[in-house]
Amino acid sequence: MGAIRGVAWMLAALLCLAGTRAGAQERRAEGVTGLKAGATILVMPLDVELYALTAGGVREPKAEWTEKARTNLLEALRGRERPGGLRFIPFEGPADETVAELGHLNAAVAEAIWWHHFGPMHLPAKRGQLDWTLGEEAAALAKATPADYALYLFLRDSTATGGRVATIALMAVAGLNVGGGSQVGYADLVDLRTGQVVWFNRLVRMSGDVREPAAAKATLDNLLAEFPE
Amino acid sequence: MKKLGAALTLLLLAACQKPAVWTAVTPLESELPGGLRVRGEAGWNRLDTHQAGTWNVRWTVNGETLDRLWFFAGVPAGQPLVRVRGEVPKGAAVFKEGMQAEDVAELFESFLSAGGSTFRRDRLAPHPFAGGDGFRFDYTLIRKADDVTLKGSAFGAVRGGKLYLIVFQAPRVHYFAALLPRAEAVVKSARIEP
Amino acid sequence: MLALPLLAGAGAAAQDPPAKPHAPALGSEEGGLRALCDREEAKLLQSPLLVRDPALTAYVQAVCCRLAGPLCPEVRVHILRTPYFNASMAPNGMMQVWTGLLLRCADEAQLATILGHEIAHYHLRHGLDQLRDAKSRSAFATLALMVPIAGPLASLGAVAGGFAYSRDHERAADAEGLERLAEAGYPAGEAPRVWSNLLEELKAEGGGDAAKRSRLFATHPPETERQRALEAAAARMAGADRDPGRAAFRAAIAPFRMGWMEDELKRRRYGESVALLTRLCGEDPQDGLARYFLGEACRLRDGDGDAERARRAYGEALELPGAPPEVHRALGRLHRRAGRMPEMRAAYARYLALRPDAEDAEMIKTYLKETP
Numbered sequence: 001m002g003a004i005r006g007v008a009w010m011l012a013a014l015l016c017l018a019g020t021r022a023g024a025q026e027r028r029a030e031g032v033t034g035l036k037a038g039a040t041i042l043v044m045p046l047d048v049e050l051y052a053l054t055a056g057g058v059r060e061p062k063a064e065w066t067e068k069a070r071t072n073l074l075e076a077l078r079g080r081e082r083p084g085g086l087r088f089i090p091f092e093g094p095a096d097e098t099v100a101e102l103g104h105l106n107a108a109v110a111e112a113i114w115w116h117h118f119g120p121m122h123l124p125a126k127r128g129q130l131d132w133t134l135g136e137e138a139a140a141l142a143k144a145t146p147a148d149y150a151l152y153l154f155l156r157d158s159t160a161t162g163g164r165v166a167t168i169a170l171m172a173v174a175g176l177n178v179g180g181g182s183q184v185g186y187a188d189l190v191d192l193r194t195g196q197v198v199w200f201n202r203l204v205r206m207s208g209d210v211r212e213p214a215a216a217k218a219t220l221d222n223l224l225a226e227f228p229e
Numbered sequence: 230m231k232k233l234g235a236a237l238t239l240l241l242l243a244a245c246q247k248p249a250v251w252t253a254v255t256p257l258e259s260e261l262p263g264g265l266r267v268r269g270e271a272g273w274n275r276l277d278t279h280q281a282g283t284w285n286v287r288w289t290v291n292g293e294t295l296d297r298l299w300f301f302a303g304v305p306a307g308q309p310l311v312r313v314r315g316e317v318p319k320g321a322a323v324f325k326e327g328m329q330a331e332d333v334a335e336l337f338e339s340f341l342s343a344g345g346s347t348f349r350r351d352r353l354a355p356h357p358f359a360g361g362d363g364f365r366f367d368y369t370l371i372r373k374a375d376d377v378t379l380k381g382s383a384f385g386a387v388r389g390g391k392l393y394l395i396v397f398q399a400p401r402v403h404y405f406a407a408l409l410p411r412a413e414a415v416v417k418s419a420r421i422e423p
Numbered sequence: 424m425l426a427l428p429l430l431a432g433a434g435a436a437a438q439d440p441p442a443k444p445h446a447p448a449l450g451s452e453e454g455g456l457r458a459l460c461d462r463e464e465a466k467l468l469q470s471p472l473l474v475r476d477p478a479l480t481a482y483v484q485a486v487c488c489r490l491a492g493p494l495c496p497e498v499r500v501h502i503l504r505t506p507y508f509n510a511s512m513a514p515n516g517m518m519q520v521w522t523g524l525l526l527r528c529a530d531e532a533q534l535a536t537i538l539g540h541e542i543a544h545y546h547l548r549h550g551l552d553q554l555r556d557a558k559s560r561s562a563f564a565t566l567a568l569m570v571p572i573a574g575p576l577a578s579l580g581a582v583a584g585g586f587a588y589s590r591d592h593e594r595a596a597d598a599e600g601l602e603r604l605a606e607a608g609y610p611a612g613e614a615p616r617v618w619s620n621l622l623e624e625l626k627a628e629g630g631g632d633a634a635k636r637s638r639l640f641a642t643h644p645p646e647t648e649r650q651r652a653l654e655a656a657a658a659r660m661a662g663a664d665r666d667p668g669r670a671a672f673r674a675a676i677a678p679f680r681m682g683w684m685e686d687e688l689k690r691r692r693y694g695e696s697v698a699l700l701t702r703l704c705g706e707d708p709q710d711g712l713a714r715y716f717l718g719e720a721c722r723l724r725d726g727d728g729d730a731e732r733a734r735r736a737y738g739e740a741l742e743l744p745g746a747p748p749e750v751h752r753a754l755g756r757l758h759r760r761a762g763r764m765p766e767m768r769a770a771y772a773r774y775l776a777l778r779p780d781a782e783d784a785e786m787i788k789t790y791l792k793e794t795p
Binding site for chain 1: 249250251252253254271272273274289290291292293294295375376377378400401402403404407
């Protein structure tokens with residue numbers, strides 16, 4: 001739930017950055033060019049929620065959309081597999097306390113990267129490197145299903161419904177932009193041998209959709225920009 | 230709409246105008262408030278938060294959601310560990326003259342636990358600080374914002390009627406054990422100039 | 424289904440009991456809400472705040488079932504270690520009970536009062552009504568999406584439940600909850616006491632209108648009205664001589680009370696804590712644990728005369744069963760401050776004898792070596 005509050009910060013940070021620093025930050029850790037052929041990537045349970053933005057500006061959770069989005073995103077991930085190339089395997093091990101604790105830690109790592117690597121609060125001693133880790137404890141994730149990497153994916157997607165669209169049109173006439181939908185998310189890839197975050201990307205945009213397979217694929221392509229394949 | 234617009238503008242101003250500016254800590258001796266001097270190796274980043282109280286400085290290696298070395302350097306009697314916009318927060322516990330190690334540990338716990346918390350003190354023991362007697366306490370805490378379990382070690386002493394406290398805090402998984410030796414090295418280098 | 428006669432004076436609107444909730448279509452509003460709650464429940468199960476004690480959870484679950492009747496299989500109890508007065512039930516059957524509530528109940532009937540009220544919200548499907556009510560949608564979305572589970576709260580009654588129910592909903596839930604309480608064989612007279620006790624605590628903190636400082640009282644019917652309605656309704660019910668289940672309740676929570684009292688002091692609302700602990704000492708004058716913590720609350724409040732109150736409470740605790748070894752440490756601290764070194768050494772030595780592995784043993788050993 002802290003993630004929702006995080007989204008508000010992220011949005012504010014992004015809006016601030018829009019004109020100042022654009023895409024100069026490395027999405028890969030130093031020296032990471034690609035993953036070995038046939039590497040197995042554990043897809044951690046997708047942290048995805050879809051909302052309908054109603055006329056009053058309220059975000060209503062949409063279970064049906066969320067279900068579709070998960071299916072579509074997993075399908076789109078599988079679409080990236082090539083014979084002899086990477087394999088994506090959904091995490092199915094028991095979600096015990098260790099897995100939960102690593103998930104919480106990953107969210108804290110993602111927040112740090114968001115703010116200090118891509119965001120406005122640079123840490124000069126990091127010298128611009130994507131240099132973060134979950135620690136060797138991350139190996140515990142591969143206990144039930146042997147894998148080389150873990151992929152964490154976080155996405156919040158709001159879509160304007162009919163009433164909201166009417167409001168937007170009305171406000172636009174009055175010269176106000178109240179916003180349609182939005183997508184906020186991030187994804188990161190963790191080397192399960194060392195715990196190192198080898199790749200991270202974030203996504204903030206005022207459009208996008210994951211309810212249809214094609215649109216979900218486009219969203220995933222955006223989210224996985226410069227993914228080391 | 231006006232209200233919403235104003236709120237958004239404020240949010241943006243808050244986020245844009247004062248991005249915290251971190252500076253790199255050099256391997257040379259660092260000057261801290263209250264006459265405290267420490268030596269930090271490369272890798273630390275420093276943030277001076279004078280608006281919170283002239284005695285507050287924070288260092289981090291990876292960002293504060295992951296690790297924080299927290300200096301409360303020369304808190305005067307009658308003052309809280311951290312001020313909010315230059316003021317003593319309502320109901321905040323303050324440092325008092327004559328406070329002992331257990332009182333300081335309690336003061337710090339109270340500061341971290343505003344609004345209820347799962348703070349647990351694991352150890353309180355004597356420990357040298359800045360060339361004299363001092364104390365150390367260790368603790369475990371669950372951060373409510375994101376459920377991350379943190380461990381912390383605090384080192385301090387009362388000198389010249391002022392409180393000096395250096396606290397290292399990081400997630401229990403990986404970060405605490407990985408960075409504690411570097412934090413302890415900083416604490417070991419501490420001295421207080423009159 | 425339980426019989427649900429209306430209670431005159433409790434303000435319930437006439438309505439048919441709604442159908443038992445079933446698995447709704449995912450695309451529906453209800454489906455969205457339930458799926459969201461299901462995911463929250465999955466997160467809750469991994470929360471470090473979850474009390475993972477099968478015996479305690481089973482006990483509270485049994486009380487729930489006694490009240491819920493046929494709804495029992497739909498209710499899943501989760502106990503969260505949070506020192507605030509709260510229980511809530513989400514539209515998917517996830518019941519959260521906070522330890523601050525358990526600490527504050529004198530007996531099983533008082534616990535059942537709150538649980539019955541929450542079960543009534545669930546049975547009457549108020550959560551869904553709230554979502555449908557366009558006016559409160561923003562409030563709902565804010566609460567459901569932004570309040571972290573057991574997040575930091577400023578005051579005792581800051582959140583009465585996950586949802587901001589309307590006063591009509593609260594009255595209806597009070598009425599049905601009381602019916603359930605009586606039906607389950609509890610003395611209904613315990614119900615109003617829960618609210619008067621809580622209000623006493625809030626008043627004790629001082630500074631303004633207690634009822635206004637608490638969201639619980641802002642969204643719930645005015646406490647005096649509520650108390651009166653409950654008293655009137657309870658008076659008409661039989662069974663004043665029924666067993667409120669005090670012994671069973673105390674036995675179930677006994678192993679946890681010390682930790683919960685420690686949590687209570689961490690709220691830093693020492694006025695409220697003094698009121699609460701004074702009440703607990705009154706309910707059981709032999710309770711050495713509550714007496715020790717009353718001393719701690721007074722010491723931490725540090726107002727006029729509190730040092731003396733603390734000293735007296737520690738002294739009394741020494742003579743009572745259940746006083747923890749920490750009472751000797753508290754006395755040692757007082758003696759040391761006053762320069763009474765022999766008394767200090769005696770008290771600290773007793774503490775270390777009882778708690779040789781205490782986290783502060785190393786520190787205290789240095790005090791034992793001190794000379795005046």
